[in-house]
Amino acid sequence: MPIRxxxxxxxxxxxxxxDEAARAMADGVRRAAPGADIRVLPLADGGEGTLEVLRExxxxxxxxxxxxxxxxxxxxxxxxxxxxxRALVESAQACGLWRLDEGERNPLETxxxxxxxLIAAALDAGAREIMLGLGGSATCDGGxxxxxxxGAKFYSDAEIVPTGGTLKDLRRVxxxxxxxxxxxxxxxxxxxxxxxxxxxxxxxxRYTVQKGGSTRMIHKLEQNLDRLVxxxxxxxxxxxxxxxxSGAAGGLGYGAMLLGGQLQAGAATVLELIGFExxxxxxxxxxxxxxxxxxxxxxxxxxxxxxxxxxxxxxxLVVLAGAARxxxxxxxxxxxxxxxxxxxxxxxxxxxxxxxxRHAAAVVRLMNR
Amino acid sequence: MPIRxxxxxxxxxxxxxxDEAARAMADGVRRAAPGADIRVLPLADGGEGTLEVLRExxxxxxxxxxxxxxxxxxxxxxxxxxxxxRALVESAQACGLWRLDEGERNPLETxxxxxxxLIAAALDAGAREIMLGLGGSATCDGGxxxxxxxGAKFYSDAEIVPTGGTLKDLRRVxxxxxxxxxxxxxxxxxxxxxxxxxxxxxxxxRYTVQKGGSTRMIHKLEQNLDRLVxxxxxxxxxxxxxxxxSGAAGGLGYGAMLLGGQLQAGAATVLELIGFExxxxxxxxxxxxxxxxxxxxxxxxxxxxxxxxxxxxxxxLVVLAGAARxxxxxxxxxxxxxxxxxxxxxxxxxxxxxxxxRHAAAVVRLMNR
Numbered sequence: 001m002p003i004r005x006x007x008x009x010x011x012x013x014x015x016x017x018x019d020e021a022a023r024a025m026a027d028g029v030r031r032a033a034p035g036a037d038i039r040v041l042p043l044a045d046g047g048e049g050t051l052e053v054l055r056e057x058x059x060x061x062x063x064x065x066x067x068x069x070x071x072x073x074x075x076x077x078x079x080x081x082x083x084x085x086r087a088l089v090e091s092a093q094a095c096g097l098w099r100l101d102e103g104e105r106n107p108l109e110t111x112x113x114x115x116x117x118l119i120a121a122a123l124d125a126g127a128r129e130i131m132l133g134l135g136g137s138a139t140c141d142g143g144x145x146x147x148x149x150x151g152a153k154f155y156s157d158a159e160i161v162p163t164g165g166t167l168k169d170l171r172r173v174x175x176x177x178x179x180x181x182x183x184x185x186x187x188x189x190x191x192x193x194x195x196x197x198x199x200x201x202x203x204x205x206r207y208t209v210q211k212g213g214s215t216r217m218i219h220k221l222e223q224n225l226d227r228l229v230x231x232x233x234x235x236x237x238x239x240x241x242x243x244x245x246s247g248a249a250g251g252l253g254y255g256a257m258l259l260g261g262q263l264q265a266g267a268a269t270v271l272e273l274i275g276f277e278x279x280x281x282x283x284x285x286x287x288x289x290x291x292x293x294x295x296x297x298x299x300x301x302x303x304x305x306x307x308x309x310x311x312x313x314x315x316x317l318v319v320l321a322g323a324a325r326x327x328x329x330x331x332x333x334x335x336x337x338x339x340x341x342x343x344x345x346x347x348x349x350x351x352x353x354x355x356x357x358r359h360a361a362a363v364v365r366l367m368n369r
Numbered sequence: 370m371p372i373r374x375x376x377x378x379x380x381x382x383x384x385x386x387x388d389e390a391a392r393a394m395a396d397g398v399r400r401a402a403p404g405a406d407i408r409v410l411p412l413a414d415g416g417e418g419t420l421e422v423l424r425e426x427x428x429x430x431x432x433x434x435x436x437x438x439x440x441x442x443x444x445x446x447x448x449x450x451x452x453x454x455r456a457l458v459e460s461a462q463a464c465g466l467w468r469l470d471e472g473e474r475n476p477l478e479t480x481x482x483x484x485x486x487l488i489a490a491a492l493d494a495g496a497r498e499i500m501l502g503l504g505g506s507a508t509c510d511g512g513x514x515x516x517x518x519x520g521a522k523f524y525s526d527a528e529i530v531p532t533g534g535t536l537k538d539l540r541r542v543x544x545x546x547x548x549x550x551x552x553x554x555x556x557x558x559x560x561x562x563x564x565x566x567x568x569x570x571x572x573x574x575r576y577t578v579q580k581g582g583s584t585r586m587i588h589k590l591e592q593n594l595d596r597l598v599x600x601x602x603x604x605x606x607x608x609x610x611x612x613x614x615s616g617a618a619g620g621l622g623y624g625a626m627l628l629g630g631q632l633q634a635g636a637a638t639v640l641e642l643i644g645f646e647x648x649x650x651x652x653x654x655x656x657x658x659x660x661x662x663x664x665x666x667x668x669x670x671x672x673x674x675x676x677x678x679x680x681x682x683x684x685x686l687v688v689l690a691g692a693a694r695x696x697x698x699x700x701x702x703x704x705x706x707x708x709x710x711x712x713x714x715x716x717x718x719x720x721x722x723x724x725x726x727r728h729a730a731a732v733v734r735l736m737n738r
Contacts, residue, residue, distance in 0.1 A: 190671070284738075316738050323710040326727055334731030339710035341692040359696055362703030366735045369652075369685050369702070 004037040004207010005029050009289035010302040011049045012322055015352040018042030018049055023154050024353040025287050028360025040281055044331045045302040046190030046266020047135020048092040049325055051079050057273050058088040064121040069095040069110035069138035073315055087127035089118045091249050092136035100138050105212020108165030109139035116149025123181045132256055134249035135192030138165040140213055140221045142228045151177035167224035173231040187261035191245030194300045197254045198225050203247025249315050267305035285318045286310050293321035298329045307331030374398050378658035379671040381691055384721040387411030387418055387681020392419045393722040394656050397729025402737055410648055414671040415559030415635020416504020417461040420448050426642050427457040435491040436640050438464040438479035438507035447491050456496035458487045460618050461505035468506050476509035477534030485518025492550045503618035504561030509533040509579055511597045512624015520546035536593035542600040550584045551636045556630035558622055559638050560614030563669045566623045572616025601603040636674035654678050662690035667698045677701030689728045
């Protein structure tokens with residue numbers, strides 16, 4: 001019987017998409033075992049790429065007008081189940097970091113208004129359940145922009161347009177105007193991280209620099225988000241911004257709670273939606289990968305969710321990462337770095353793909369000896 | 370039957386010895402397969418560490434006075450077979466780069482006189498066959514210092530003491546005074562590289578910078594070595610400095626030829642001396658490693674010699690390298706980088722050893738699934 005291998009990577013940030021990585025892995029497996037039974041299953045954790053990865057669950061697409069994290073008009077896709085009752089909104093389609101040039105990245109200035117517009121479009125289309133994929137955002141506004149677009153009002157002395165920076169003047173929040181349709185819709189936020197929005201382990205501290213912010217900016221943003229939480233509390237909100245996942249996508253997790261949404265672990269939910277257990281049945285190896293396999297992986301990134309599933313099913317799981325740090329993640333049989341230590345530029349697409357092919361082939365040769 | 374694994378790495382330059390690497394690999398194998406049948410066989414290519422690795426073939430040691438590449442008095446070991454008829458001289462014990470601080474490294478100023486003194490000591494002890502391990506030298510003097518110590522004379526107008534730099538004034542070489550005992554002794558030079566001493570692919574061009582030289586120094590050294598070859602030719606020498614391996618240890622390969630020595634590939638000779646084929650018999654996997662697995666590996670470094678042996682015997686060979694570049698080496702089943710891409714300092718001993726353990730365990734888990 002030929003060896004059966006499931007190639008199921010996450011995206012490699014700044015190098016390749018999950019789909020490109022999965023196909024490179026499959027090519028590599030084929031080099032080492034031409035007769036192998038290979039399945040390709042690109043994955044995502046609720047962040048960037050989730051829409052693409054869940055194509056079979058949400059096959060219908062609608063292009064709608066929205067705006068990016070700097071407020072510029074863009075067109076973005078939202079996805080629906082075949083019967084139209086369930087919608088998938090990927091926040092990165094609107095306020096994603098990928099839409100901004102390096103010079104445009106500044107979490108004090110960016111906003112999530114576009115995410116609110118995408119949710120409104122899903123409501124307009126009649127969705128009864130909305131999955132909101134969180135991750136890969138260029139923002140740190142606690143979801144205030146999204147709330148604003150859906151009818152919330154933010155005031156200092158006068159009304160303000162909320163961004164990560166303008167929240168510093170916030171005195172009062174009025175949530176009474178939020179779109180009433182949301183009351184009868186199930187909103188589920190898929191969080192790509194478990195970090196809270198505020199507090200000593202906040203997403204703000206961890207990810208502001210990735211979003212183009214300076215370390216000095218972190219303190220300002222923390223103060224602004226504290227202010228948002230306090231004002232919302234005065235308006236009757238119970239959420240504290242300390243909930244695990246509330247820090248996802250610069251606090252869009254927290255914002256989603258203010259819309260009545262539930263926070264869920266993005267990776268685990270994607271695996272469930274995609275029917276991972278069934279896809280994995282009978283395979284001899286799951287090959288996965290991500291840009292960086294590190295301490296954060298163990299804290300609930302996609303590879304950790306795969307580890308749980310594979311560990312339970314006793315299927316070997318091998319991680320091919322851009323860089324693999326020496327961490328232990330339950331259910332991971334082996335993890336290898338595919339980038340070359342000491343080489344200068346590592347985010348070259350072709351080099352990463354070829355290295356994925358080589359490493360996939362090497363792993364299969366070892367298993368197939 | 371337990372899995373049988375031979376841990377047979379080269380040294381990891383600037384990180385750990387072959388012995389340390391082999392024991393770390395064995396520890397890692399044990400983690401993944403506590404019942405494994407593990408053999409440890411540190412290897413070398415004729416360069417630094419060869420004396421240690423061939424301890425069973427040359428178990429007798431003698432400490433003798435010699436000098437380092439800067440002419441300072443040091444004590445170094447030479448090794449003998451139990452019957453005393455065969456000696457092993459490791460050139461790096463005298464003129465090795467490891468003996469010099471960074472500021473002392475300068476191939477224009479360094480010399481190989483100490484190697485000649487070690488050979489003289491082996492002759493004094495009555496050896497009938499001398500193996501001269503070449504590699505890891507801090508020098509680029511074409512072996513002139515070694516020849517000088519054994520009785521050759523070098524002249525400009527007056528006699529000169531040859532170093533990489535003083536050869537620029539060389540006008541005449543007199544080889545008539547070379548120790549006559551060498552005529553009845555078999556001298557075998559184990560070369561760690563196949564590069565010639567001069568010409569477009571010379572070892573001088575490749576390795577001068579590793580020895581602490583500047584790129585500007587390369588041209589000077591090439592001219593000086595050309596001059597040495599021309600003067601030696603006038604004295605009746607047939608060697609041209611273009612012979613493969615003549616560039617080993619800054620031209621000590623060439624110098625050895627002037628002593629009547631034969632050049633041999635160091636790695637293959639070490640494998641033969643150590644009885645590698647026999648050691649490998651019946652194992653399921655050979656784990657090897659080296660600091661850098663790259664284009665030079667394919668050109669005849671130790672791992673390539675292992676690849677030939679393992680390929681012939683159809684034993685899987687896995688390379689755990691500090692950094693593994695995407696090269697194809699015959700007989701190598703898989704090659705992995707153990708250093709972490711993007712991490713700053715990679716030559717930390719403990720980090721390298723722990724990463725070797727982790728990777729050895731990972732490989733065995735894959736094979737043992």
